[in-house]
Amino acid sequence: MSLQAIDNSDVRKLRQIAGEENVLVGGDIPDDYSHDEMAPVTAQPEVVFRPGCTGEVASLLQHCRGRGIAVTPRGSGTGLMGGAVPVCGGVLLDMGRMKEILEIDCENMLARVQPGVTLLELSEAVESRGLFYAPDPGEKSGSIGGNVSTNAGGMRAVKYGVTRDHVRGMQVVLADGEVLDLGGRVAKNSTGYQLMQIIIGSEGTLAVVTEITVRLLPRPPALASLLVQFSDLDQAISTVPRFAAAGITPQAIEFFRRGVITASEQYLGKAFPDRSAPAYLLLRFDGSSREELESQMDAAGRVCLENGAEDALIADTAERQEALWSARGAFLEAIKHDEMDEADVVVPRAAIAEMVHYADEVGERVDLRMETFGHAGDGNLHINMLRDGLPWEQWRSRVDAAMDLLYEKSEELGGMVSGEHGIGHAKRAYLHRHTDRREIELMRGIKELFDPSGILNPQKVL
Ligand SMILES: Cc1cc2nc3c(=O)[nH]c(=O)nc-3n(C[C@H](O)[C@H](O)[C@H](O)COP(=O)(O)OP(=O)(O)OC[C@H]3O[C@@H](n4cnc5c(N)ncnc54)[C@H](O)[C@@H]3O)c2cc1C
Numbered sequence: 193m194s195l196q197a198i199d200n201s202d203v204r205k206l207r208q209i210a211g212e213e214n215v216l217v218g219g220d221i222p223d224d225y226s227h228d229e230m231a232p233v234t235a236q237p238e239v240v241f242r243p244g245c246t247g248e249v250a251s252l253l254q255h256c257r258g259r260g261i262a263v264t265p266r267g268s269g270t271g272l273m274g275g276a277v278p279v280c281g282g283v284l285l286d287m288g289r290m291k292e293i294l295e296i297d298c299e300n301m302l303a304r305v306q307p308g309v310t311l312l313e314l315s316e317a318v319e320s321r322g323l324f325y326a327p328d329p330g331e332k333s334g335s336i337g338g339n340v341s342t343n344a345g346g347m348r349a350v351k352y353g354v355t356r357d358h359v360r361g362m363q364v365v366l367a368d369g370e371v372l373d374l375g376g377r378v379a380k381n382s383t384g385y386q387l388m389q390i391i392i393g394s395e396g397t398l399a400v401v402t403e404i405t406v407r408l409l410p411r412p413p414a415l416a417s418l419l420v421q422f423s424d425l426d427q428a429i430s431t432v433p434r435f436a437a438a439g440i441t442p443q444a445i446e447f448f449r450r451g452v453i454t455a456s457e458q459y460l461g462k463a464f465p466d467r468s469a470p471a472y473l474l475l476r477f478d479g480s481s482r483e484e485l486e487s488q489m490d491a492a493g494r495v496c497l498e499n500g501a502e503d504a505l506i507a508d509t510a511e512r513q514e515a516l517w518s519a520r521g522a523f524l525e526a527i528k529h530d531e532m533d534e535a536d537v538v539v540p541r542a543a544i545a546e547m548v549h550y551a552d553e554v555g556e557r558v559d560l561r562m563e564t565f566g567h568a569g570d571g572n573l574h575i576n577m578l579r580d581g582l583p584w585e586q587w588r589s590r591v592d593a594a595m596d597l598l599y600e601k602s603e604e605l606g607g608m609v610s611g612e613h614g615i616g617h618a619k620r621a622y623l624h625r626h627t628d629r630r631e632i633e634l635m636r637g638i639k640e641l642f643d644p645s646g647i648l649n650p651q652k653v654l
Pocket of ligand 1: 228264266268287307331343346612
């Protein structure tokens with residue numbers, strides 16, 4: 193079915209569903225809705241629809257499916273791959289009004305939320321009850337609906353896994369407007385094909401998520417961090433597999449080099465606790481007691497020193513840890529002041545150093561400034577390509593050349609196109625190029641089954 197433009201009668205219908213004030217048209221649509229946080233993809237929606245409940249989402253989809261109008265779901269718009277950009281026009285479905293924490297079930301250790309609740313709001317609400325939502329993507333204003341739809345990762349994935357590992361149940365609206373409840377409150381489930389798991393990470397192309405049940409954990413009472421200085425990146429990275437071998441399980445293992453510290457100091461206007469070494473690992477541990485933490489930190493420190501670390505700084509007060517992690521959290525924003533693009537590759541942990549060196553080589557070869565840092569504990573690198581005032585066409589052609597080389601290398605090393613940011617609109621070509629033909633065919637079959645008219649987030653992922 194070919195997609196249709198929106199006319200006045202569609203606008204009238206949408207206003208009947210959600211109310212006049214929740215349907216924006218033409219010049220009333222803020223520019224923010226035409227882009228996300230990074231992808232070089234912009235497109236203006238014809239209409240913005242802001243539902244207040246699942247029923248309104250269902251009525252919208254029934255109408256749009258009947259008329260062949262594209263619908264692009266959007267959470268907070270903090271995605272980095274253009275997933276929430278309405279590249280085919282149509283309706284931008286802003287889930288931001290559905291932001292109620294419906295239930296915190298301390299007995300079953302679950303929270304049930306609407307999709308527009310932000311990560312920060314959920315974390316604060318559960319932590320005030322001594323509980324903990326483990327996924328920890330860097331951008332805390334991202335919505336839980338967006339986190340689920342991109343299967344967001346983040347810092348604590350080393351110990352706790354990614355968003356997918358914490359979703360227990362979901363309510364979704366299918367492309368024809370039917371409402372479906374998937375999963376539930378149970379801790380395990382082998383009941384047929386796991387449709388919920390297919391929808392997680394599907395970036396709004398299979399269904400609209402209108403309610404999410406996530407599992408909670410007891411809030412770890414003790415936290416401490418270790419900033420380890422290395423004279424080179426190879427030493428830093430080659431230390432990472434040794435933690436697991438020694439039975440040490442940090443929450444987070446991040447790597448970075450000195451260059452990005454300078455950018456974050458300028459951005460935050462605050463000095464980083466150390467900038468004497470060329471390369472760093474930043475680790476965070478949690479534990480049920482101070483003693484347990486100390487023994488893990490001692491063991492980790494020993495492993496680092498045996499592997500050539502120059503020194504390890506302990507941060508065991510809330511203030512010191514905040515200084516480290518707020519700087520780490522600001523890296524992306526700090527270098528993003530100018531236009532940039534990124535490759536979010538994931539490679540086997542042992543191949544990270546090779547991938548980082550290769551990225552440096554590619555930067556020199558195509559003459560592009562790159563800043564690489566990322567989640568060392570799970571092999572996920574963010575290779576950021578900065579525009580630095582280059583004319584746009586010239587910058588884009590260098591970025592494209594660099595992306596081609598980097599994704600080829602990642603495949604050669606056994607890696608994947610995206611570790612956590614998804615495919616969206618920006619990385620579709622690479623998904624196709626580096627994924628088995630049969631696998632793509634099966635993905636197309638799934639899309640066809642869920643959304644035969646192709647109205648849900650067209651030209652994304654596939
Ligand atoms: C500074 C910074 C740091 C970041 N750090 C991390 C990180 O550490 N780890 C990480 O994984 N990501 C990170 N991100 C990326 C981003 O925050 C995540 O991808 C996040 O999950 C996006 O959530 P959102 O609500 O902004 O989604 P949006 O950008 O609005 O949408 C993302 C995708 O989800 C779909 N979608 C949104 N809501 C729904 C819904 N209710 N139903 C169906 N589909 C929906 C959209 O159609 C789109 O395809 C970072 C981004 C920034 C800017």
